[in-house]
Amino acid sequence: xxxxxxxxxxxxxxxxxxxxxxxxxxxxxxxxxxxxxxxxxxxxxxxxxxxxxxxxxxxxxxxxxxxxxxxxxxxxxxxxxxxxxxxxxxxxxxxxxxxxxxxxxxxxxxxxxxxxxxxxxxxxxxxxxxxxxxxxxxxxxxxxxxxxxxxxxxxxxxxxxxxxxxxxxxxxxxxxxxxxxxxxxxxxxxxxxxxxxxxxxxxxxxxxxxxxxxxxxxxxxxxxxxxxxxxxxxxxxxxxxxxxxxxxxxxxxxxxxxxxxxxxxxxxxxxxxxxxxxxxxxxxxxxxxxxxxxxxxxxxxxxxxxxxxxxxxxxxxxxxxxxxxxxxxxxxxxxxxxx
Amino acid sequence: xxxxxxxxxxxxxxxxxxxxxxxxxxxxxxxxxxxxxxxxxxxxxxxxxxxxxxxxxxxxxxxxxxxxxxxxxxxxxxxxxxxxxxxxxxxxxxxxxxxxxxxxxxxxxxxxxxxxxxxxxxxxxx
Numbered sequence: 221x222x223x224x225x226x227x228x229x230x231x232x233x234x235x236x237x238x239x240x241x242x243x244x245x246x247x248x249x250x251x252x253x254x255x256x257x258x259x260x261x262x263x264x265x266x267x268x269x270x271x272x273x274x275x276x277x278x279x280x281x282x283x284x285x286x287x288x289x290x291x292x293x294x295x296x297x298x299x300x301x302x303x304x305x306x307x308x309x310x311x312x313x314x315x316x317x318x319x320x321x322x323x324x325x326x327x328x329x330x331x332x333x334x335x336x337x338x339x340x341x342x343x344x345x346x347x348x349x350x351x352x353x354x355x356x357x358x359x360x361x362x363x364x365x366x367x368x369x370x371x372x373x374x375x376x377x378x379x380x381x382x383x384x385x386x387x388x389x390x391x392x393x394x395x396x397x398x399x400x401x402x403x404x405x406x407x408x409x410x411x412x413x414x415x416x417x418x419x420x421x422x423x424x425x426x427x428x429x430x431x432x433x434x435x436x437x438x439x440x441x442x443x444x445x446x447x448x449x450x451x452x453x454x455x456x457x458x459x460x461x462x463x464x465x466x467x468x469x470x471x472x473x474x475x476x477x478x479x480x481x482x483x484x485x486x487x488x489x490x491x492x493x494x495x496x497x498x499x500x501x502x503x504x505x506x507x508x509x510x511x512x513x514x515x516x517x518x519x520x521x522x523x524x525x526x527x528x529x530x531x532x533x534x535x536x537x538x539x540x541x542x543x544x545x546x547x548x549x550x551x552x553x554x555x556x557x558x559x
Numbered sequence: 560x561x562x563x564x565x566x567x568x569x570x571x572x573x574x575x576x577x578x579x580x581x582x583x584x585x586x587x588x589x590x591x592x593x594x595x596x597x598x599x600x601x602x603x604x605x606x607x608x609x610x611x612x613x614x615x616x617x618x619x620x621x622x623x624x625x626x627x628x629x630x631x632x633x634x635x636x637x638x639x640x641x642x643x644x645x646x647x648x649x650x651x652x653x654x655x656x657x658x659x660x661x662x663x664x665x666x667x668x669x670x671x672x673x674x675x676x677x678x679x680x681x682x683x684x685x
Contacts, residue, residue: 269596269654273630274612485628486614499615499626509619 223416223458224386226345227295227322234294235542245478245507247293248535249324251493253484254279254312258302259330262364267301275301277485281308285315287483290503297324297350297480304331310340317346324350326390328369332376336383348386348458350418351377355397356405363394374412381413388415388458394422395439399446406455416458419444420530421467423494437526441469459530461554462547463537467528475516475524479535481506491515493531495523571655573597576647588646589616589625598630598650603642610649611636 231248238246255278258268268275279287288296296316303309304327316323329351335341351373354363360370380387389409393402409417421440444467457464465471477492487499488506492515500506516524516532524532541551572595579585592599592613602608611627614635623640630650 266654271596271598271612271630271650271653273598273632274614274628277628498617 224345230294230320230322231538232542235538239542245512247291247478247481247503248538249295249297249480250288250291250293251297251299251480251482251531252279252284252287253300253482254284254298254303254306254308255301256484257305258300258328259305260302260328260364260366260369267299274485278306279483279485281311281315284308284312287488287503288316288319288321291481291483293321293481295322295324297326299326302328302331304335309335313341313347317344321346323347324388324390326350326352328352328364329373329376330369333372333379336376336379336385341385343384343386345386348388348415349377349380350388350390351414353389353391353405353409354394355391356401356408359397359401359405363392377412377414386415387413388418390418390420392420392422393440393443393447397443397447399443402447403452407452410452410454410456414456416456418457418459418530419447419464419467421528423527423529437528440467440526440528444468460534460537460541460551462540462551463530463534465554466533466537473533473536473540474518475527475532476535476539477512477515477532478507478510479539480531482531494527494529571652572648573650573652573655574648576645578645579643582640585640585643586618589613589618589640589643592646592648593625595648595652596654597648597652599627600647600649601625601627601638602644602647603638604644605642609636609638612650613646 235246235248253267255275256267256270257275257278258265261268298309298312300306303325306312309325313323313325323346325347327349329349332349332351341347352364353370353373354360357370360373361367377387377389391405406417421444444464448464448468462471466473475492477495480493481503482489482493483503487501488503489496490498490500490506491510491512495515500509513519515521540547542548572591577584577588577591579588592601593616595613598611599613600608600610601613609627609629610631611629613625613627615626617624618640624637625640625643626635626637628635
């Protein structure tokens with residue numbers, strides 16, 4: 221168990237509150253992308269493949285906070301682009317902490333040491349740096365298409381942990397990943413003192429340029445089973461254990477595309493973080509006018525058939541936890557035991 | 560879609576242009592422009608044109624429209640489908656050649672001491 225109790229409490233009361241109000245669809249994590257600009261050009265990332273004038277644009281601080289208030293989710297993930305390149309990132313985090321939002325600042329950590337030394341951030345239970353790490357040195361540098369990034373990230377993690385910040389890692393698992401080396405990677409991350417790790421399978425969403433390198437569903441389950449069976453005693457994951465069981469093929473869930481809505485310079489992204497099928501001007505429009513029945517495996521939508529990504533399924537796992545005593549009991553058991 | 564010219568759209572639409580001869584053709588070309596990772600030029604019935612990134616469209620409303628962020632900067636511009644005459648894929652396709660395997664090939668060539676020319680597809684990855 222690596223998610224702090226206060227965060228668990230906040231999420232639990234929020235989800236139960238939504239259920240008591242009878243809300244069938246509610247957001248759990250806002251994916252707030254202040255910019256698409258990045259200091260890396262990873263082959264697997266479709267987020268940076270834009271004309272220069274789009275990469276120069278960014279949300280204003282007011283737009284970011286407006287989206288946070290409009291959405292109302294208790295957790296805010298700040299991906300991008302590279303959010304540490306956002307000039308207002310310090311102010312944004314400060315305002316989110318004031319609002320008692322649990323923040324996952326997703327970064328490649330290249331600029332993290334510099335920002336920490338510059339005093340841009342203050343440690344808080346609400347702030348977690350979620351450092352992008354796709355495996356051991358060789359795999360990670362391959363994944364981000366630049367050598368030396370793994371070492372920079374490790375140095376930044378040490379610096380952040382040493383300064384008392386919450387640090388997690390986020391790892392995209394691609395086809396061809398060695399389960400054994402991934403298990404070694406988990407040990408290395410625990411050695412660094414990270415609070416927990418987050419895993420998600422790479423998925424071939426339509427705008428990612430590297431289509432052949434992503435995982436299909438059966439392969440995903442086999443790979444995650446090999447990686448996570450008989451887990452190391454020190455391994456901690458900063459995500460629902462029920463979701464990890466889903467990745468291992470032990471459970472079957474349906475997608476919850478509205479669980480992690482995304483907001484960026486184009487507006488509210490329809491229907492989810494991965495598929496870009498259009499934008500709405502308001503969160504309410506997104507919720508009210510998206511044909512949700514067209515997405516998820518049961519819909520038959522071919523784009524959704526192989527997807528097992530956290531942005532669609534972790535919310536499902538959390539909702540399952542709070543939908544019945546059985547779900548709650550199973551989650552507690554999985555949290556205390558093994559995935 | 561009619562009036563196509565330029566390179567085959569099978570690889571990249573860069574340099575391609577099409578006129579909206581009817582509603583189906585218009586919808587098809589707008590969808591392609593929406594998926595395109597470069598700027599486009601939309602010519603309208605009043606003889607004007609808008610150059611920018613087409614980031615959104617909605618044909619499920621009484622008056623279907625598309626939205627662009629102008630290359631020159633400024634606020635999003637909305638254009639009704641009914642006003643569109645043609646769309647040209649005038650900006651560079653920023654997704655073209657950016658594959659993991661292209662990067663791997665370049666890296667392997669570097670390790671072998673081979674310098675690929677800058678215009679090689681394998682030199683543009685990553």
